Amino acid sequence: MTAHGDDVRDGEAKAASTAESRSSESEGVSIPEPQDRARSIPEAAVARLAVYLRVLSGLHEREVHTVSSEELAVAAGVNSAKLRKDLSYIGSYGTRGVGYEVAVLIGQIERTLGLTQQNRVAVIGIGNLGHALANYGGFPSRGFPVAALFDLDPDLMGVPVGGIPVDHVDDIPRVCAERDVTIGAIATPAKGAQDVCDRLVKAGVRCILNFAPVVLQVPEEVEVRKVDLAVEMQILSFHVARRSQETPDSTDSEHAATGAPQSENRDVNTGISPVDGMVVRP
Amino acid sequence: MTAHGDDVRDGEAKAASTAESRSSESEGVSIPEPQDRARSIPEAAVARLAVYLRVLSGLHEREVHTVSSEELAVAAGVNSAKLRKDLSYIGSYGTRGVGYEVAVLIGQIERTLGLTQQNRVAVIGIGNLGHALANYGGFPSRGFPVAALFDLDPDLMGVPVGGIPVDHVDDIPRVCAERDVTIGAIATPAKGAQDVCDRLVKAGVRCILNFAPVVLQVPEEVEVRKVDLAVEMQILSFHVARRSQETPDSTDSEHAATGAPQSENRDVNTGISPVDGMVVRP
DNA sequence: ATATGTGAAACTGTTCACAGCC
DNA sequence: GGCTGTGAACAGTTTCACATAT
CATH class of the missing domain: 1.10.10.10 (Winged helix-like DNA-binding domain superfamily/Winged helix DNA-binding domain)
Incomplete structure (x- = not known):
């Protein structure tokens, strides 16, 4: 999330918004400047x-x-x-x-959210996670059909996963263009991620969901969202550590069993709940 | 990220940190109070x-x-x-x-981040995602050994995945306690997630990473972080939609090929980069 | 000279509380 | 009476810019 994400916006490359707000050079208390239009939505x-x-x-x-x-x-x-x-x-x-x-x-x-028009998804890296994504049969409650799968492994070429045959990453530009893919999900190891990303961008894909542990470098018109397992784990670790040193130890758990809806779960980007994860096993 | 980043922190249930900072009743400009230590960190x-x-x-x-x-x-x-x-x-x-x-x-x-002490992880729901997690051999760069696996499927009981035999979800309390699990990763379908969560809480697990598309209800001392694929996809969808209507159409992609490091990737919770995703396929 | 560490300013997001409409 | 919609207060986060240390 997040340069928009939740913490949203990074400082760089945001020339657009910066420029537009530089209208009045006046000092003192600046008036809100209403010309900001409606397209905002945080x-x-x-x-x-x-x-x-x-x-x-x-x-x-x-x-x-x-x-x-x-x-x-x-x-x-x-x-x-x-x-x-x-x-x-x-x-x-x-x-x-x-x-x-x-x-x-x-x-x-x-x-x-633009869900009235479908966004075809390409999954790159058909390992465990890639399989999970491919079998997801149209991500959320449909709307995101998986239209292409890619990998490097020769043994996987042509093998159907979730009904779609795997293509070679070299064919990303061609296949993505043919099938009008608008979103790419990178589920490769860190090593090949940037390369795959470059190919996706070259193929005209402007939205990428990145599961690989690397900072992808992309032209500014490309939107990248990252899901980082390790970061999540380490954040939890931080809380574990903080908890155990902060609490003089009053708990030994056993009081808070089943139904006690109190604190909120913080979603990676909502600060809250869920929508549709990944179907794993019935 | 996300949040996550993000926006992170909810407003509620934050009594703990509030209480502890009420040490000096003095008014006016409060001196930094060196005893403030690490607990602040946004x-x-x-x-x-x-x-x-x-x-x-x-x-x-x-x-x-x-x-x-x-x-x-x-x-x-x-x-x-x-x-x-x-x-x-x-x-x-x-x-x-x-x-x-x-x-x-x-x-x-x-x-x-508390990485000096290990946090043993239990993965619940051994489907595609669960497998990916289990095979991750200690999440980030070690530090998070997977110590227990659970599922409902009788066929999986005892079957080793990533070296660890799968146990039945009914055994969550016992096994988690025995193996001193501190973090639970819920990779089940939406249906069973809350039930699994309750068992984890009962077992004393106070940090949960939730991949299921449900809002888990937990007692306030339990920290839950959620990774929601559908939300990520829909956020990207929003940007796809916004882009195509906002731009009078000046692009037709083909100019921004390979190496142009400009904009940043927004992580779900950092607003940036990565740490270690999920190994999928070499 | 150069690069850190940090108050203060600017900005973004959240919560309050109430006016307005049903 | 009940509930939405929203300005205004508040809180958290980011950026600026510069004093400070090497």
């Missing part, structure tokens, strides 16, 4: 919209037609004020005194 | 420290003994001011006019 809010969408889909399936911000917030693991503010970024689709119509909200969030 | 900075650590490890292997904040920052994909501030949270281990000693920094970051 990155963090975008991530949460995806979560709300999942919850709403669940409600829709259960024939629930209306929800209040409070109900939806609890289900999504955020507080209601934040949820309302997030929804306000995409428009006013609620009814005061009543709540939101599930179907309407689903439609509006899907539209905002 | 979440966002913690995530990035893990990234710096990876880069530093690489430098260490290549026999590089010293780095400037600028060099390290470029390699990690952040700007140098942010990097220096991040490092300042853990202490002053640089030399003005010179830079940082790689070995020293590695040691300090490891200490801060």
Whole structure:
């Protein structure tokens, strides 16, 4: 996430936004400058919209037609004020005194997230993770069909995984162009990641989901999001360490068993909940 | 990242840290209070420290003994001011006019992240993702040995995956306690995730990495981090959509081929780079 | 000379609290 | 009465810029 991510935006390469805000040279208290237009939606809010969408889909399936911000917030693991503010970024689709119509909200969030048009995905690196991704049969609740698989291993060429035959990474440009791939998921080891990334970019792919432990260098028009297992583990480690030195030791666990919904789970980018992970085993 | 980064930290349930900082009741300008120690470190900075650590490890292997904040920052994909501030949270281990000693920094970051003591990991849900995790042979660059595997499937019981035999989820409390598991990685489908989570909590596990698309409800002393594939995809989708409507269309891709290191990759929680993903295929 | 460490400014994101509409 | 939508206060994070140390 995140140069937009959650912590979002890096400092560099953000010439665009910087430039536009340099309109008035005046000193003192600067007036907000309203010309900022509507396209803003904070990155963090975008991530949460995806979560709300999942919850709403669940409600829709259960024939629930209306929800209040409070109900939806609890289900999504955020507080209601934040949820309302997030929804306000995409428009006013609620009814005061009543709540939101599930179907309407689903439609509006899907539209905002661009889910009305499909994004074909290419998975590169057909190992364990690649398999998991390929078998995911259209990522979230459909909308992201896996259209191409690539690897280096000669033994895998042509072998169908999740119904799609594996191609050689050398064919990335051709195959991606042919199948109109818009998102590339790099699930290779660190070593080949940058090379694969370059090929994807050359093929016109402008959105990449990177699972490899490297900092990909890409032209600025390419959006890269990274999922880093090690970082997650180390963050948890930090909390383990902090906890054990901070607490004089009052707990020995055994009191907090089953249903005690208190603290929130922090998602990598939402600070909260989920939407659709990876199907692994029924 | 993400958050994650990110936006990290929720507002609720943060009583602990609040309470501890209430030591001096004095008003006015509060003196830094040296006893403030390490506990402050912004979440966002913690995530990035893990990234710096990876880069530093690489430098260490290549026999590089010293780095400037600028060099390290470029390699990690952040700007140098942010990097220096991040490092300042853990202490002053640089030399003005010179830079940082790689070995020293590695040691300090490891200490801060609690990597000096091992965290044994249990993986629940031995499907594709579970396999990937189990075979990861100690997550990042070691430090997170996988000590237990669980699943529901009778056919898997006792079968060794990555050298560790699979146990039944019913045995989570016993096995986790026996093997002193401190981190649980939930790689099950959405359905069983909350149940598995409850068992882990009952077993005394207080840190959970959740790959299942559900909002886990846990007691507040339990830390949950979530990796959500669908959210990542949908965020990318949002950017695809935004891009194509925002740009009057000046690009047709073909100009930004290989080596053009410009924009940064946003990690789910660092806003930047990587540390160690998942080994998939050599 | 050069590069760190850090207050202070700027910015982004979150929460409060209430006006406005049902 | 209940609930949305949102300005304003607040909190967290990033960037600036420079004093400080080698």
